[in-house]
Amino acid sequence: MKPLYLALDLGAGQGTKVGLFRGTKELQAETVFPIESYGPDFASYSEGLLGWILRLLEDHGLSATDIRATGIATAGILTDEGAFQLIHNLDHFNGHNLRSFFQERLDRPTAIENDANAGALAEWSVLQVELLYWVFGGGWGGAWISRDGRVMYPSVNWSGKDEDLHFSNEPGYAIPLEKLTLESLFTEVQSSYPRFERILAEDLGEGALVGPGGRQDALRAETILSGPGRCRLFRAVVADDDFYERFLDIHETRQMSDPSIAGRHISKLSSMRVEAALNTDRLYGKILAHATRILLRQAQADGLADGVPICLGGKPSYALPYFGPSAQRLFGRFGLMNYLRPSVIDERGLNANLVGSAVLAALAAGENPAV
Incomplete structure (x- = not known):
């Protein structure tokens, strides 16, 4: 059986998308941790998101020990250690490290990237060529x-x-x-x-x-x-x-x-x-x-x-x-x-940021994201 990856796409609009992938191509479950549940600070957000994920796993007959690795896509700019340096609309997250939080609490390899970079890695995992990836949205x-x-x-x-x-x-x-x-x-x-x-x-x-x-x-x-x-x-x-x-x-x-x-x-x-x-x-x-x-x-x-x-x-x-x-x-x-x-x-009807997060998880686990 292919490894189970936890994929997260942190948004400041509707919420944080959560996906459970078998490999990087098979989305088995998806939900959204709503922005109304973020709470007033990083601690309430991270603990609330973790609880949301554990309930999703339980609903599908899984547990945290089944996760091979976690990938996180996020808006904004990070430090090279994975902490938030500049994240618009969630500036109270700046200085906090979501990668470290999940790596410590789930005891699994964890990676975090800017969401455009994550989306680009999703494209690369399919095309397997050098490429440029552009996202047009608010910017x-x-x-x-x-x-x-x-x-x-x-x-x-x-x-x-x-x-x-x-x-x-x-x-x-x-x-x-x-x-x-x-x-x-x-x-x-x-x-x-x-x-x-x-x-x-x-x-x-x-x-x-x-x-x-x-x-x-x-x-x-x-x-x-x-x-x-x-x-x-x-x-x-x-x-x-x-x-x-x-x-x-x-x-x-x-x-x-x-x-x-x-x-x-x-x-x-x-x-x-x-x-x-x-x-x-x-x-x-x-x-x-x-x-x-x-x-x-x-x-x-x-x-x-x-x-x-x-x-x-x-x-x-x-x-x-x-x-x-x-x-x-x-x-x-x-x-x-x-x-x-x-x-x-x-074109495949998938969310590029979420697929990119699964690719990040595979890379963090030292596995081939194209498989």
């Missing part, structure tokens, strides 16, 4: 995985300086998009870059108009290349023209101000060939291509092979059929042989 996160399954340039022990973030692991936050380039790209789709800046300042404040390292001539890439960013682009492109509303029902129209929902409505409009949505996705793809060229220049100087696949995860990546073509066309003009593809884990 744009990423990872570079070597052919032999190592996370390259992980963001640990961060100094707090933008220049100390490798583009491959924090692309949205670290990559600068020059405003002159953006103005030109907006003009190509008959849209106004100054209008986009006004929307960005309204959403996030004037500080969002400053790029990495305090650059006044650039923006952080994730202000555009993210779920909220795509919605901002649409608002800038559509301006005061409400023609698109004819193609949405009243409930969909009301949801266009919510980035967590509006993305699928923009995709619907693109599929119906509505010009504002088509131009939004053309623009998104072109900007992604420019950001990709910046990323690849740094990564290739650090040893990234030419033409590695780029696997996309996160809800906005489902819009790949709409923004992908314009990005790939520019890749060709730039001489880039990389191709954008959907996450193979998403």
